[in-house]
Amino acid sequence: MNRRTFLRNVGLAAAGALAGCNKVLPEIAAVTNKNNIGSTTTDATSNIIAPLKKIPEWRGFNISDYFQPDPWYVGENTPEELFKYVADWGFDFIRLPVAYPNYLDLAAGQQNINAGDVYKIDETKADKIQNTIYLAQKYNLHVSLNLHRAPGYCVSAGYHEPYNLWTQQDAQDAFVYHWSYWAKRFKNMSTQKISFDLVNEPCYREDVNNTSSKTTAVPGATYRTVAQAATLAIRKENANFYVIADGNNGATDPVSELADLNIAQSCRGYVPYEITHYKAPWVFPDPAYQPIPVWPGEMGGRYYSRATMEEYYKPWIDLAKSGVGVHCGECGAWKETPHDVFLAWFGDVLDILTSNGIGFALWDLKGEFGILNSNRSDIQYEDWYGYKLDRSLLALMQSKK
Template structure:
């Protein structure tokens, strides 16, 4: 595949595809004013992930109802992160693995659906962080056969940069106060990149630096002022001082300790019902994990903030099998520590198993909210941080 020619062809066609969104919606200036209150160079945005394009199959994502976006803004939140699986906006045959020559088959009709959600959020004054949850050659969830490895193959890196070039051009007219780019979700290197259960660990930092720098340069060549964010290594949790020489903010996670946040999660445990009960503080052998342990966990991220690198928690929350009182007690401590360091958050998700709406918990007395099931206690815990 001659990716250089493919990218040139794409750039020639881009003018015909339209420029996407204009400079729309009111700026979320109050969030930027918060920067002055802490050392964190990033605003302490607070909000949710919206999963409309999370699946590689366009029919497999969540549906964000228009009223959801309005409620997010009305309740005082100012941020949404939109994780996107790149095949969801391609014109491809989804009955078989994607072919190398299909990696840039952009489908304008599907891209416009992303535009519509972005515009809806901007219209409500929300900052939008656009994230490639599945990028050419990598997804932490695997489950979709990729022809290349983002961390090792130049073909994957060329395609990765071409996708970010497309988004950068499409949204060139939108201010960095309203829109940021989150390069790739939760970098992780598996022995078999296409097998979700294959063992692995953090991406080699030389590889991550090379990939991040190439994408950053591509984006900045379109709009120099664009705010760009890199997710923490090793699945999002590891701070990266090795990227300090790049003009990148960084995104941490709010899932520590994992036995609390992902209690009995079927994609984590082979036998969820065998997982022992949890409480907070959490007993691990003779060790007791409480808020001080959370502070220790975020110490490397605090060091980045102190170094002048912007940090935001792009994902956080708790699966619906964790007892509700344990979840709220633990997550209250997580939010406290994030606030101590001027770090905002994006809950995974708004409506669903981790959300404030329709989470399916068995031990919650939900409030009926215009036909939706609202976890009022969780919502109020979040709103207390605003």
């Protein structure tokens, strides 16, 4: 349900803590200082400015073990054999969205996060996340660690954050601290094995705790400041680490303000929502009134086809052609979308992406958007060692490698 509030608000328009740990390192503070917005020439930023480089065309899956933004959520651990299946099927990538309260030292059932809680990292909980990463890497899968919920922001609201990532320095300092923490944990790891996806689906919400607060794009200069500071913290530990920034406005729009920072960018494969979220109750409250989607065809008052998808992805393709790494961090469709419509649409989307050197990650590996145990009623599943495998979807994804 990680897209619940964002999709509700923007609808279809887009087709313990150590003493002194809240002190940001001086070289990082120099970047986050509001007087340095947009600067690329200071010594503090010299190790993140490098010749632009492509990222690998990673293809794989998201896993949702730690993504839930509620601090009391306990996810289901992905069994080791699933990582083996992913590798055996020929894929090489796992995106791991994490809500940061999942690795804080919080009271049982604590819902509200306060400023004093944000730096209380529970090493045992962080070890659990690290062990999941190691388990995927055991099968030569690259893992992209993402903060699905970060200090001061989550695309889903309805919880308590002590501050706003986009407007308050304390939140930005905490954001940098968390990325510095994770980069230190993996500083000696090959950059072919891990990357860092800064924050899931950024958008601007005046009140980060209000589910009905209107969302807009984050001001580009603000996004640059936040992303640049976190990237500096990460590359202070290992200058070769891949860093990924999700597109603005919920990962729908490329971010020109980041194009010179050697930061890759991540788009989404959720347009049109009438296909990808057909009858999803957190997006369409009255699914009974939704027309059955078709592909190609008219949906939501607009005709959609491969040509409209090419138009939608053109800014991302242009960004990739300019030398900036581009990846589609999430894509797919919920279980109620007619399977033949889903495959026809998804085949066009994947073909557009991969023919332009852009990899992808299905949301998710297992579950109602996934390739295993998706609970669809309109397909014949293949038994796969006790799991229900959508063989047609697997074959489509394999054909785009």
